[in-house]
Amino acid sequence: xxxxxxxxxxxxxxxxxxxxxxxxxxxxxxxxxxxxxxxxxxxxxxxxxxxxxxxxxxxxxxxxxxxxxxxxxxxxxxxxxxxxxxxxxxxxxxxxxxxxxxxxxxxxxxxxxxxxxxxxxxxxxxxxxxxxxxxxxxxxxxxxxxxxxxxxxxxxxxxxxxxxxxxxxxxxxxxxxxxxxxxxxxxxxxxxxxxxxxxxxxxxxxxxxxxxxxxxxxxxxx
Amino acid sequence: xxxxxxxxxxxxxxxxxxxxxxxxxxxxxxxxxxxxxxxxxxxxxxxxxxxxxxxxxxxxxxxxxxxxxxxxxxxxxxxxxxxxxxxxxxxxxxxxxxxxxxxxxxxxxxxxxxxxxxxxxxxxxxxxxxxxxxxxxxxxxxxxxxxxxxxxxxxxxxxxxxxxxxxxxxxxxxxxxxxxxxxxxxxxxxxxxxxxxxxxxxxxxxxxxxxxxxxxxxxxxx
DNA sequence: CGAAAAACAACATATTCATGTCATACCGCC
DNA sequence: GGCGGTATGACATGAATATGTTGTTTTTCG
Numbered sequence: 001x002x003x004x005x006x007x008x009x010x011x012x013x014x015x016x017x018x019x020x021x022x023x024x025x026x027x028x029x030x031x032x033x034x035x036x037x038x039x040x041x042x043x044x045x046x047x048x049x050x051x052x053x054x055x056x057x058x059x060x061x062x063x064x065x066x067x068x069x070x071x072x073x074x075x076x077x078x079x080x081x082x083x084x085x086x087x088x089x090x091x092x093x094x095x096x097x098x099x100x101x102x103x104x105x106x107x108x109x110x111x112x113x114x115x116x117x118x119x120x121x122x123x124x125x126x127x128x129x130x131x132x133x134x135x136x137x138x139x140x141x142x143x144x145x146x147x148x149x150x151x152x153x154x155x156x157x158x159x160x161x162x163x164x165x166x167x168x169x170x171x172x173x174x175x176x177x178x179x180x181x182x183x184x185x186x187x188x189x190x191x192x193x194x195x196x197x198x199x200x201x202x203x204x205x206x207x208x209x210x211x212x213x214x215x216x217x218x219x220x221x222x
Numbered sequence: 223x224x225x226x227x228x229x230x231x232x233x234x235x236x237x238x239x240x241x242x243x244x245x246x247x248x249x250x251x252x253x254x255x256x257x258x259x260x261x262x263x264x265x266x267x268x269x270x271x272x273x274x275x276x277x278x279x280x281x282x283x284x285x286x287x288x289x290x291x292x293x294x295x296x297x298x299x300x301x302x303x304x305x306x307x308x309x310x311x312x313x314x315x316x317x318x319x320x321x322x323x324x325x326x327x328x329x330x331x332x333x334x335x336x337x338x339x340x341x342x343x344x345x346x347x348x349x350x351x352x353x354x355x356x357x358x359x360x361x362x363x364x365x366x367x368x369x370x371x372x373x374x375x376x377x378x379x380x381x382x383x384x385x386x387x388x389x390x391x392x393x394x395x396x397x398x399x400x401x402x403x404x405x406x407x408x409x410x411x412x413x414x415x416x417x418x419x420x421x422x423x424x425x426x427x428x429x430x431x432x433x434x435x436x437x438x439x440x441x442x443x444x
Numbered sequence: 445c446g447a448a449a450a451a452c453a454a455c456a457t458a459t460t461c462a463t464g465t466c467a468t469a470c471c472g473c474c
Numbered sequence: 475g476g477c478g479g480t481a482t483g484a485c486a487t488g489a490a491t492a493t494g495t496t497g498t499t500t501t502t503c504g
Binding site for chain 2: 129130133140164171206
């Protein structure tokens with residue numbers, strides 16, 4: 001840690017705000033540069049801050065603008081800042097709104113202070129901490145969305161069956177990777193990839209990456 | 223904790239598998255009911271398990287089916303089971319695929335064992351643990367999304383329209399032809415084909431034949 | 445008409461790919 | 475124990491591809 005992280009807190013309840021301030025600013029990792037009881041107050045006082053905040057811990061339920069509505073406004077002023085939401089609301093809709101607005105994480109107010117500190121550090125390190133139930137909402141939003149069919153057109157109708165390793169290499173090609181990237185993906189050498197490709201080409205009777213992929217394309221529609 | 227959580231592990235590297243087994247099964251919270259080195263082996267040995275696993279910790283890079291491809295198959299056999307991914311891959315595309323397939327969380331292999339244990343318990347408690355960088359990908363996928371994350375258009379980012387000639391050239395590529403053959407097909411010079419390809423690559427944001435074809439493959443199934 | 449877009453083309457250079465040849469190691473199996 | 479198959483890897487060479495720069499001609503459209 002070269003220098004402490006410039007932290008700002010937006011929270012309307014004085015008791016909670018003070019608790020957060022006392023605890024977090026006692027930590028050597030942070031430096032509290034701004035405390036506000038609303039988004040409006042935050043934006044108003046921003047020019048007075050000694051250092052522009054890098055991390056902003058914000059409530060949602062605030063007088064005036066909500067914390068969610070504030071995110072784009074804050075980011076317009078502080079392009080590099082990251083907003084972490086700290087809210088009592090645990091409903092999926094509000095979580096999605098916050099993330100769409102640009103929040104980098106979403107914690108519930110029952111989060112222990114020690115953990116809150118850890119989570120703020122995670123944000124600074126490029127993480128996106130979310131309270132357990134919140135994360136589950138987010139993950140579930142992905143579910144049963146366009147999934148590549150788990151059926152394998154390749155395994156069927158093959159003149160000569162490919163080995164597991166060969167299939168992995170073929171998948172790399174289908175993903176549009178170069179030999180080097182395929183090698184990295186499977187922790188084998190470039191020459192080994194070449195070796196497998198060679199055998200695949202013989203088995204499938206093709207002579208280039210393009211022919212191999214054209215084969216797959218045809219198989220998909222035909 | 224009334225009874226230990228029934229845990230299964232799918233990991234091809236014996237050393238890692240053994241480490242996970244030794245550590246996790248020494249914990250009173252867990253009971254390892256199945257260890258497998260591939261999805262296929264897992265499904266094969268599933269009937270022999272004394273208790274059906276509730277939690278499944280799975281690698282992605284496996285011989286044969288990948289861990290991602292395995293999720294729907296596993297859930298078909300174990301409707302109540304939750305699959306947590308433990309992978310070396312930290313790319314956004316793979317994370318999204320895993321979550322779409324039904325994974326409840328995504329951890330990187332550099333996760334300390336103690337934390338891994340905590341994360342497994344979180345899963346059982348309805349959480350969705352993700353390694354910091356992974357969570358950030360997921361959160362960013364929500365950003366500036368108008369409404370529900372109904373469709374995740376990572377490539378639906380409207381491509382600049384291709385001209386008629388450019389489309390003809392792209393079709394040639396999809397047919398697996400070399401530049402020279404495409405040139406012959408349309409009675410234009412090799413350099414002209416290059417010229418068109420260059421523009422197509424810029425418009426579609428790709429840098430190789432393989433990426434272009436991978437895009438088409440994805441478009442067809444996705 | 446005149447500007448913009450598209451099509452066509454050449455030249456150069458760097459990277460990636462296809463292919464040949466060869467070698468080592470492990471595994472299952474008769 | 476040897477044999478075939480799979481996985482791994484090195485080295486080398488010519489072909490194909492990617493990319494930059496720079497043109498001319500044709501078509502499209504305000």
